[in-house]
Amino acid sequence: MSFIKKSPWILHYDGSSCNGCDIEVLACLTPLYDVERFGVINTGNPKHADILLITGSVNEQNIPVVKQLYEQMADPKVVVAVGICANSGGIFAECYNVVGGVDKVIPVDVYVPGCAARPEAIIDGVVQGIGVLEEKRARAKKKIPAKQQNGV
Amino acid sequence: MGKRTVIPFGPQHPVLPEPIHLDLVLVDETVESAIPRIGYIHRGLEKLVEKKDFQQYTYVAERICGICSFMHGMGYCMAVESIFEADIPERAKFLRTIWAELSRLHSHLLWLGLMADAFGFESLFMQSWKLRELILDIFEETTGGRVIFSVCDIGGVRRDIDGATLNKIVNILTDMEKELREISHVFFNDHSVKLRTQGVGVLSKQAAFDLGAVGPMARASGIKLDMRCRGYAAYDRIKFKPIVETEGDSFARISVRIKELFQAISIIKQCVALIPEGDIKMKITGNPSGEHFTRLEQPRGEVVYYAKANGTKYLDRLRVRTPTFANVPALLETLKGCALADVPILILTIDPCISCTER
Numbered sequence: 001m002s003f004i005k006k007s008p009w010i011l012h013y014d015g016s017s018c019n020g021c022d023i024e025v026l027a028c029l030t031p032l033y034d035v036e037r038f039g040v041i042n043t044g045n046p047k048h049a050d051i052l053l054i055t056g057s058v059n060e061q062n063i064p065v066v067k068q069l070y071e072q073m074a075d076p077k078v079v080v081a082v083g084i085c086a087n088s089g090g091i092f093a094e095c096y097n098v099v100g101g102v103d104k105v106i107p108v109d110v111y112v113p114g115c116a117a118r119p120e121a122i123i124d125g126v127v128q129g130i131g132v133l134e135e136k137r138a139r140a141k142k143k144i145p146a147k148q149q150n151g152v
Numbered sequence: 153m154g155k156r157t158v159i160p161f162g163p164q165h166p167v168l169p170e171p172i173h174l175d176l177v178l179v180d181e182t183v184e185s186a187i188p189r190i191g192y193i194h195r196g197l198e199k200l201v202e203k204k205d206f207q208q209y210t211y212v213a214e215r216i217c218g219i220c221s222f223m224h225g226m227g228y229c230m231a232v233e234s235i236f237e238a239d240i241p242e243r244a245k246f247l248r249t250i251w252a253e254l255s256r257l258h259s260h261l262l263w264l265g266l267m268a269d270a271f272g273f274e275s276l277f278m279q280s281w282k283l284r285e286l287i288l289d290i291f292e293e294t295t296g297g298r299v300i301f302s303v304c305d306i307g308g309v310r311r312d313i314d315g316a317t318l319n320k321i322v323n324i325l326t327d328m329e330k331e332l333r334e335i336s337h338v339f340f341n342d343h344s345v346k347l348r349t350q351g352v353g354v355l356s357k358q359a360a361f362d363l364g365a366v367g368p369m370a371r372a373s374g375i376k377l378d379m380r381c382r383g384y385a386a387y388d389r390i391k392f393k394p395i396v397e398t399e400g401d402s403f404a405r406i407s408v409r410i411k412e413l414f415q416a417i418s419i420i421k422q423c424v425a426l427i428p429e430g431d432i433k434m435k436i437t438g439n440p441s442g443e444h445f446t447r448l449e450q451p452r453g454e455v456v457y458y459a460k461a462n463g464t465k466y467l468d469r470l471r472v473r474t475p476t477f478a479n480v481p482a483l484l485e486t487l488k489g490c491a492l493a494d495v496p497i498l499i500l501t502i503d504p505c506i507s508c509t510e511r
Contacts, residue, residue, distance in 0.1 A: 012171045016193045019507045020218025020299045022169050023262065027288075031282035061191045065171065079255075091215055094203050095196040116218055116299045127478055142243065 002032045008038025008130055011018035011073065015066050015102060019058025020116030024035055037121060046072040051129045053122070057085040057098040063105055070106045074137035078129040079137035080110045083117045090115060154180035159197065161495065163192050164267045167268070170506040178492060186487040188480060198470050203275055204439060207464040208233055211302060216472065218299050219262065221283040222255045223450045225304035225510075228470075230307050230384065231459040234444040237437055242386075244308035244434075246427040249386040251295075251303065251319075253416040253423075257288040259451035260409045260416075262263040263503045264339070270496045271348040279335055286328055308433030325417045332417075336410045349402040353486035353498045356400055365482040366454020366475050368408045369502055373400035379449035390422050402501045409503075415457070439465050450475055452503045474508035 014022050028035050029042055041047050046069045058066055070079065079140035081102045084090035089100030103107050109132045157178045163171030171192035177184045200212055213228035214221045226248055233240060265280035288298045294313050295301035303310050311319075337499055355365065360373035370377045371394060378394035380387045395411045397404035440461035447456050453475030460469040479502040484497050 012165055012169075014507075016195055016214040017507065018221075018300075019170065019505065020215070020221065023218060023299060025168065027281065027285070030283065030285070031287045046164075056193070057195065059192070059194055061194070062163075062171070065192070066253050067166060075247070090197045090199070091212055092200075097194055097196040097202055115215075116297075118298065124329045 001147055004078050006050070007041075008050040008078075008126065008133060009041050009043045009048050010053055010126065011044075011046050012053045012055075013046065013056040013066065013069055015056040015062045016052050016088065016098065017083060017118075019086055021055035021086070021114075021122075024116050024119050025055065025082060025122060027123055033119045033123065037062045037125070040126065049072060049073055050076055050077060050133055051126060052077065052079045053065045053082050053126075053145055054079065054086050054102045054138045055117075056100055057089045057095075058105055059097045059099070063099065064097070066105050074141055076133055078132045078136070079106055080112060080122075080125045080129050081108045082112045082122055082125065084115045087111045087113060156184070159492070166181060168504075172499075172504065172506050174487075174495075174499075176487075176492065176495065177181075181442070181490060181492050183487050183490050183495065186484050188484065190510055190511070192425060192508065198472065201467040201470045206461070206467055207306065207465075209467070209470070214300055214302055214304070216511055217474075218260050219505060220255055220450045220452070220508070221300045222251050222304060223448065224472075225302070226252060226385070227446055227448050227455055227457040227472075228459070229304050229306050230448065231240045231444050231446040232459040234259065234446060235291055235440040235442045235459060235461050236276050236306075236438075238307060238436055239436060240433040240434055242428045243312075243430045245386040246423050247309050247313060247432065248304065249310075249390070250313070250318075250420055250427075251291075252385065253419045254287055254414045256451045257413060258284055258291075259262075259503075260413050261287065263409060263451075263500070264335070264406070267418070267497070267500050270500045271345065273345065274344075275470050276335065279331075283331055286324055289500060290324060290400075293317065294321075294480045305433065306435040308431070310433070312432050318427070323494050324422055325420060325495055327413065329417055332410075332413055336413075339406055339410055345406075346403065348477040348494075348497060350399075350407060352402045352494050353412050353490060353501060354399070355482055355486050357398075359485055360400065360482060363481040363485055364478050365453075366478045367450070367503075368405055368412070369482055371395060372397045372404035372408045373464065374398040375456070379447050379454045382447065384446075384448055386426070389417050389426060392419055402497060405501045407438075408454050439463055440467070443474045446508060451509070452476055452505055453478065455508075472508075472511060474505070474511075476502065476505045476509040479504075480509070 214225040261284040268276035441463040456473040
């Protein structure tokens, strides 16, 4: 990543997490970490967002919501799985109602570990996400079909 | 009579950190009724007692909710300790009380911030969350974690806080009190805050009682209901009175929570003054057998833990009745007749914690 062309806008969705990672995502926006000074905005509209932050292990009822949010986002887009539940199911992996990991539902680009993931780790994940975003944008310019691009 | 419209609210909505779905039935701009649909966070944690033994389940209980994580761990541990009929060391009780009140401070500050954000007061949101970071720093220094810190264990607590750190905590809180006064001055006296909250979402004392509201929601409507008065942990040796308001509107709920912030600071100071020396953990051997109910006061209200053990290391049943679940009927009542633009504020005034509710 040589330089960043655009500040990414973030869409955050809680895919059945315990809240711990969600409040840490919000803590990134507030004075101590304050990512808004870099132009990173937490938007509520999926069509405005570049990076989708998903927390939690995704339960049955959330699968269509997560898929729908992902499909609504404009290309190029990056998915960051925040917290161990979003990576692999974590402590909830054995529960009957969870699929165990966001990558079982939509393709994930960056995995952020931790329970709960620390704000520093989340910011690092988003910065890595920007790199992936730039790569995808470069590939889109070369007109590589969208299907390969998402790795689906 | 205007036209009837149904507006879906959520599950993904900017005001909600967590997904909940409400179908709002509107006549013009007025909400006639609201139909909730939950289940977006249901993981099936109660069933997990069959797969994790009662020691391991402490970690699961702490992850029922990330905001009042410590309180859930404490409630579960208290339920299992009661089955063992174990009387945990005094110092552990005081340490639990300190962490529980710190959790209350962090949770209420978080809520005040979200509430300010909901009525469009961005800088107040930032100020509240700035103060909250001080509490999280205390957590990090004393336990190593920021939001989920796994410090409660069956039989006591895992970590001790030494005298110097306790004094440091008191100093931090004393400084914080001044900044809190500034924030609360804005909440209590700002004209626009009053306009958005006074008289909005009124819940009468009778309605609050009939619908079984708990916590600040009930206390703002004039019901003197505070589980801390039952004297679990070290609360029986602390001097405090439940904070009660009578108006029952959103402003009263803000007022109850702000006063509880100062109360929590006073409780922590009393704990630091009274805390005895001694062990922080007692050894508990064998497997539990029997059943027990535990009730304790979370930042959002009363939480009930029911544990049933059968003499093996796996519990038979664990049931958690969380405060948000008890407050949802009261929320639906306050939504009736409000303006569509007030819906986010009303949803936030119960301090919803959906991951507690659905587990």
